[in-house]
Each structure stands twice: as C-alpha cells, then as structure tokens.
Amino acid sequence: MTSARFITRNSGVAIWRQIADQIRGDISAGKLANGTRMPPEIEMATRFAVNRHTIRSAIAALTKEGVLRAEQGRGTFVANSKKLTYRIGQRTRFSQILSTQVRETRGILLAHRREEAPVDVAEALNMLSGEVIRIDTMHTADGNPVSCATAWFDAARVPNVAEDYRSSGSITFALKAAGIDDYLRKSTLIAARHAEAEELRHLKLSPGAIVLVATAINVDTEGHPIQYSKTRFAADRLEIAIDNDSAG
Amino acid sequence: MTSARFITRNSGVAIWRQIADQIRGDISAGKLANGTRMPPEIEMATRFAVNRHTIRSAIAALTKEGVLRAEQGRGTFVANSKKLTYRIGQRTRFSQILSTQVRETRGILLAHRREEAPVDVAEALNMLSGEVIRIDTMHTADGNPVSCATAWFDAARVPNVAEDYRSSGSITFALKAAGIDDYLRKSTLIAARHAEAEELRHLKLSPGAIVLVATAINVDTEGHPIQYSKTRFAADRLEIAIDNDSAG
DNA sequence: GTCGATTTGTGCGTATGTATT
DNA sequence: AAATACATACGCACAAATCGA
Numbered sequence: 290m291t292s293a294r295f296i297t298r299n300s301g302v303a304i305w306r307q308i309a310d311q312i313r314g315d316i317s318a319g320k321l322a323n324g325t326r327m328p329p330e331i332e333m334a335t336r337f338a339v340n341r342h343t344i345r346s347a348i349a350a351l352t353k354e355g356v357l358r359a360e361q362g363r364g365t366f367v368a369n370s371k372k373l374t375y376r377i378g379q380r381t382r383f384s385q386i387l388s389t390q391v392r393e394t395r396g397i398l399l400a401h402r403r404e405e406a407p408v409d410v411a412e413a414l415n416m417l418s419g420e421v422i423r424i425d426t427m428h429t430a431d432g433n434p435v436s437c438a439t440a441w442f443d444a445a446r447v448p449n450v451a452e453d454y455r456s457s458g459s460i461t462f463a464l465k466a467a468g469i470d471d472y473l474r475k476s477t478l479i480a481a482r483h484a485e486a487e488e489l490r491h492l493k494l495s496p497g498a499i500v501l502v503a504t505a506i507n508v509d510t511e512g513h514p515i516q517y518s519k520t521r522f523a524a525d526r527l528e529i530a531i532d533n534d535s536a537g
Numbered sequence: 538m539t540s541a542r543f544i545t546r547n548s549g550v551a552i553w554r555q556i557a558d559q560i561r562g563d564i565s566a567g568k569l570a571n572g573t574r575m576p577p578e579i580e581m582a583t584r585f586a587v588n589r590h591t592i593r594s595a596i597a598a599l600t601k602e603g604v605l606r607a608e609q610g611r612g613t614f615v616a617n618s619k620k621l622t623y624r625i626g627q628r629t630r631f632s633q634i635l636s637t638q639v640r641e642t643r644g645i646l647l648a649h650r651r652e653e654a655p656v657d658v659a660e661a662l663n664m665l666s667g668e669v670i671r672i673d674t675m676h677t678a679d680g681n682p683v684s685c686a687t688a689w690f691d692a693a694r695v696p697n698v699a700e701d702y703r704s705s706g707s708i709t710f711a712l713k714a715a716g717i718d719d720y721l722r723k724s725t726l727i728a729a730r731h732a733e734a735e736e737l738r739h740l741k742l743s744p745g746a747i748v749l750v751a752t753a754i755n756v757d758t759e760g761h762p763i764q765y766s767k768t769r770f771a772a773d774r775l776e777i778a779i780d781n782d783s784a785g
Numbered sequence: 786g787t788c789g790a791t792t793t794g795t796g797c798g799t800a801t802g803t804a805t806t
Numbered sequence: 807a808a809a810t811a812c813a814t815a816c817g818c819a820c821a822a823a824t825c826g827a
Contacts, residue, residue, distance in 0.1 A: 295735075297744045300743060300745075301554030301743075302549065302554060302744045306548070306549030306550060311731075314730045314733070318730070377779060476780050477779040478779075479777040479778070480749075480777070481747045481772040485543060497745060499729045499730065499747050501727070524729040528727060529727040529728070530727070531625060531727065
C-alpha cells in the first residue's frame with residue numbers, strides 16, 4: 290500500500306508511537322483517504338518488522354485520537370481525514386477564512402488580563418511603554434477545536450476588547466466596538482513545535498502532537514499596529530496557505 | 538530562568554526525551570542564548586519534578602546532538618542557538634533569502650529521475666499528461682542541513698534540470714540554463730508533521746523531530762507553472778516569515 | 786446454516802528499557 | 807551502585823467477530 294517504513298530503537302521514543310506518528314502523517318498527508326481499510330495487523334507487523342502487539346499499541350493510540358477505527362473481524366479503517374486550509378493574506382479573518390469549509394466557527398474567551406507590555410509585545414505594537422490587554426482565546430470549527438491564541442492590544446486604544454470579544458467571539462467585532470472599522474495583516478511568522486500541556490488540553494491533542502505557531506501583527510488603515518498575536522493551530526487538522534496573487 | 542515545565546508520563550515518549558525536546562525548543566526559540574549556563578542538574582530535576590538521573594539522560598542526548606556542552610566541575614552550557622528566518626514572497630530564492638544570515642549555503646542533488654507525472658504534480662504544473670523530471674535535493678547553511686526538497690518540472694521544458702542543478706546547486710541557475718530567466722512564487726501551502734526516517738537522516742534530526750512542509754508552485758513571467766515542489770525544513774532551526782507588505 | 790479463512794481482541798511469560806529511591 | 811517498579815516489546819496461543827463459499 291505505502292512505501293517501506295523505518296523505526297529507530299532506543300531513541301527515547303517508543304516504537305508504537307513512531308508507528309502511530311507515521312500512520313497519522315500518511316493520513317493527514319492524504320496518502321490514506323477517509324474510510325480506507327488499513328492492512329491487517331500481522332501484515333503491518335511484518336512490514337514494520339515489529340511484533341503484532343506493538344502495532345496494536347499504535348492502533349490503540351490512534352483509535353483514542355479518533356484517527357482510526359478498529360472493528361473486530363472486519364479490519365481497521367481510517368476514521369478521519371481532510372485538513373482545513375487557513376489562507377493568510379492582508380485581510381485575515383478567522384471565521385471568514387473557514388466559512389467555505391465548515392458550517393460554523395466559534396471563538397471562546399479563555400482568559401484575559403491587563404498587564405505591563407512584555408518587550409516583544411511593546412516592540413510589535415510600537416509602544417514605548419504602557420499597559421496592554423492580553424486575551425487568551427480558542428476557536429472551534431463545527432465543534433472541533435482547531436486553534437488557540439494569545440493576543441495583545443494597547444489598553445489605551447481598546448480598553449474593552451476582552452468583554453467585546455467574549456460577547457461576540459470575534460476580534461473583528463471587538464475592534465469595531467472600539468471604533469476600528471478595518472484592519473490589515475502586516476506580517477506573519479510561522480514556526481512549528483510540539484504542543485505544550487495547556488495546548489494539548491484545549492485542542493484535545495495527545496502528547497507529541499504538533500502545533501503551527503503563527504505570530505502576527507495587524508495594523509489599522511493608517512498602518513499603526515493594533516494587535517499582536519500568537520496563534521497555535523493543530524497541525525494535523527489544518528494547514529496554512531499563502532497566496533501570493535492575492536496577498537498584496 | 539524560564540517558565541514552568543510539563544511532562545506527560547506513559548505517552549510513548551520517554552521523560553528524558555520530552556525534557557531534551559523542551560530544552561532544545563527553548564534554545565532554538567531564543568529563550569536560552571548561546572553560551573548560557575544551564576541550571577545545575579539538581580535544580581533542573583526539582584523544577585521538572587523528576588530524578589536527577591533523568592535530567593542527566595536528557596543532557597547526555599543533547600550533548601550528543603551538539604546542542605549542549607557539559608564541563609565537569611563548571612556546569613552545562615548552551616552550545617547552539619538562533620533560528621534562521623526563511624522569508625517567503627513572490628521572489629523566493631533559497632540562497633538569497635539566507636544570504637544575510639549565514640556565510641554560505643549549498644544545494645546538493647540527492648537523486649533525480651524522469652517519471653510519469655503523479656496526479657497532484659500534473660495538476661499543479663497544468664499538464665494533462667506527460668513526463669516530469671523529479672529531483673530530490675538538500676540544502677545546508679554554513680554546513681548545517683536546514684531543508685530537503687522534492688521538485689518536479691515539465692520534462693519537455695527543462696530536460697536537463699537535474700544535471701544543471703547538480704553542477705550549480707541552484708534552481709535559479711538550472712532554470713536559466715533552460716532559457717527561463719525569471720520565475721515567481723505563485724502559491725505556498727505550509728503544514729507541519731513529524732519527520733520521516735529519510736528526513737531524519739538528511740537533516741540530522743532525532744525521532745519525533747518536526748518538519749515544516751512548504752508546498753510551492755513557481756510560475757514563469759507569463760504565469761505558466763514551471764516548478765512544483767515540497768520542501769521540508771527542520772522546524773527547530775528555521776521559521777517561515779510572510780511579509781504582506783512585500784508579498785504582492 | 787455451517788465451515789473455514791481472515792481479522793481483531795485477549796492472556797501470559799519473558800526480556801529489556803525507563804525512572805525512582 | 808543497587809534494588810525496585812513499571813512501561814515497552816516480543817513470542818506464542820487462543821477467543822470472538824466477520825465474511826464468503
């Protein structure tokens with residue numbers, strides 16, 4: 290079905306997890322479509338050159354994640370598939386981007402506080418000093434968590450951003466309430482790392498999962514920075530597109 | 538020094554490896570600068586709430602990787618640091634992008650072959666059918682591997698792309714040799730996943746490491762697709778920037 | 786409906802790796 | 807350094823569910 294696989298022993302990563310990661314990768318890369326029947330456990334065991342129990346551990350982990358589904362006597366099937374695409378351009382709005390791909394999106398305020406601006410935040414927002422509003426949010430698409438984010442705003446400019454976000458679930462709305470009718474994406478930095486414990490919880494991921502981290506600066510129509518944010522996307526559910534035609 | 542840490546037990550990833558991954562992440566995220574002295578093993582052990590032996594396993598692994606350097610009686614120090622930034626815009630050239638950040642870059646041809654175009658390749662290159670040249674390359678910056686890539690070209694248009702790349706280590710040069718003086722980035726898709734065995738080998742990563750996957754289409758000045766590529770970047774050494782000001 | 790073949794689910798014994806004390 | 811506990815991986819055997827002949 291797919292190409293030969295390789296396992297590294299004594300690497301600190303259990304063999305069952307390496308196998309689970311490879312299978313999950315194949316599925317999210319589109320090599321294994323939704324509903325596809327996986328090879329029998331014994332065949333996979335010989336292919337990976339491991340014991341059948343080890344394959345079963347990998348399958349058990351992926352079943353728990355909801356990626357695979359095993360049926361006694363019938364086989365094991367791909368239960369999940371297809372990634373969302375998050376298209377980044379100058380006008381980047383969470384719900385609008387996903388609106389053609391899912392039925393509904395939701396933004397939830399997890400926490401908020403007023404704080405002295407950390408150095409990177411102050412630099413990004415072009416503030417010499419002063420207080421910022423920090424909000425921690427998470428976002429779901431059709432009920433599935435896809436991302437969580439931390440965003441900072443100049444407290445002097447948008448003092449009620451947290452309350453306005455809580456009631457609407459929308460940054461666009463919260464900024465409108467502060468008199469900012471439009472905003473544009475100035476820059477985006479993309480990195481990837483393993484999810485931290487809190488992210489695992491919010492995004493319902495399992496240890497070892499990957500998050501795409503988008504660090505963004507949004508500016509108003511006059512080019513003044515109004516928002517600095519770090520959004521963590523579940524990398525197995527979503528990919529980021531950059532369309533150079535429409536980006537500029 | 539840095540924030541509190543979290544460890545997940547029975548996740549299939551050994552605790553020493555989770556700790557090693559976190560420390561490596563902190564270093565490449567810039568939280569721990571080059572040459573910084575790490576806290577004593579006992580202090581780290583209490584902070585992570587694990588035994589000192591476990592910390593020592595993590596340090597031993599990072600020392601083997603060349604990320605840390607332990608000196609008996611003095612302490613453990615950061616031997617490595619700072620991520621590269623790969624800036625994606627309309628005119629995306631590997632060596633040029635990194636030229637301000639490193640002394641030298643190199644492109645190495647790993648393999649090449651002529652093949653019938655797979656469906657996604659044919660679609661991206663706007664070919665109904667026909668043969669493509671596929672080249673597998675890897676790229677180093679100051680001798681350190683940062684990425685490996687697979688690229689496809691229309692065999693009718695650039696028949697000698699593999700040989701020209703081999704001699705020059707440059708896509709720009711290889712396309713010039715085929716009469717294509719300029720090309721632009723049309724679209725880029727960014728995803729993240731665990732590195733596969735071959736990538737671990739080429740990029741000198743350890744199991745569980747993350748790669749950023751950039752799937753790109755380059756077009757000539759008339760807008761005809763000429764190159765379809767999938768580049769895998771070592772996520773702990775590099776991040777991707779999208780500058781919306783200059784992207785369009 | 787029965788039978789055999791296939792496939793997943795379960796149990797047990799053993800050896801090694803991991804983590805703590 | 808050693809003793810302990812548990813997780814991981816293997817090998818063998820058998821039970822339970824599914825499917826087609």
